[in-house]
């Protein structure tokens with residue numbers, strides 16, 4: 046199958062991630078079916094989708110007419126047969142439990158065409174395990190999104206021991222064709238790429254605060270108004286490349302081993318501080334109290350500001 050032959054997509058599991066995937070696919074003009082286990086869950090999926098569409102409309106990423114079109118592209122169902130019959134691509138976003146993922150795959154295989162690609166949003170399970178009892182393990186890939194998938198372009202692709210490499214390539218090309226930025230893991234690796242980067246940084250955040258080097262508020266400020274601004278544009282290798290007339294090589298030569306002393310002093314623990322929330326929560330509360338009014342002072346206000354900024358950034362990245 047070629048990526049351009051993918052016209053119909055099923056989202057299986059319509060929670061936080063599945064309902065966002067449905068919007069992503071529908072925004073790209075694909076016909077989407079969204080399956081969940083009962084009407085109650087499906088009503089939640091619908092509400093979640095409309096909340097996401099509200100933000101897109103409010104911050105002028107879509108017009109009201111476009112919003113109606115996108116919503117109209119998604120058909121909600123509690124029938125697995127209706128959801129996956131005749132689709133070329135299945136995005137599974139059920140609960141993160143191996144036995145549930147395996148049972149979802151078994152149900153999908155009853156009704157889906159055997160050459161439909163099956164992509165699991167799993168955050169940490171192995172595709173080989175999910176597909177262990179599958180009739181067609183070759184069509185199974187891991188496709189880990191970053192929440193919310195309809196806004197964050199990243200998708201991390203993994204394969205199982207029986208995944209067909211050609212099919213993995215098709216999945217990669219398909220995601221790219223709908224505006225995602227796919228990255229491929231060449232080996233199994235817990236936490237994939239992005240969550241590992243995030244955790245490595247967060248260990249240092251925690252350590253700096255626990256050691257009394259700086260406040261919670263200042264470590265966040267140092268990130269947002271320093272490297273965070275650049276990282277929203279380029280990855281760190283590119284930052285190195287642009288830091289010196291000799292590119293990354295020049296930068297490495299210029300810095301030499303000067304960072305080794307910092308590395309020796311940096312956190313290397315493998316168990317996160319048990320009392321971190323106790324230490325950090327008052328700091329975050331103070332940080333929120335000190336924000337300017339246009340950012341907000343409550344979780345809800347700050348989340349709205351985050352969504353607005355995210356949408357503006359994505360427009361600058363030509364992703365919306």
Ligand SMILES: NC(=O)c1ccc[n+]([C@@H]2O[C@H](COP(=O)([O-])OP(=O)(O)OC[C@H]3O[C@@H](n4cnc5c(N)ncnc54)[C@H](O)[C@@H]3O)[C@@H](O)[C@H]2O)c1
Pocket residue numbers: 057058059060061062063080081082086137138139140141145149166167168169189190191192
């Ligand atoms: N939340 C995140 O930030 C995030 C990010 C990346 C990946 N993921 C992964 O995405 C997947 C879904 O996570 P989520 O946060 O959307 O969870 P969620 O709990 O919000 O949604 C799970 C959905 O699956 C449905 N479900 C339950 N049993 C099912 C079944 N047998 N068949 C089909 N659907 C079923 C539930 O009703 C629910 O709507 C997980 O594998 C998770 O690891 C989550």
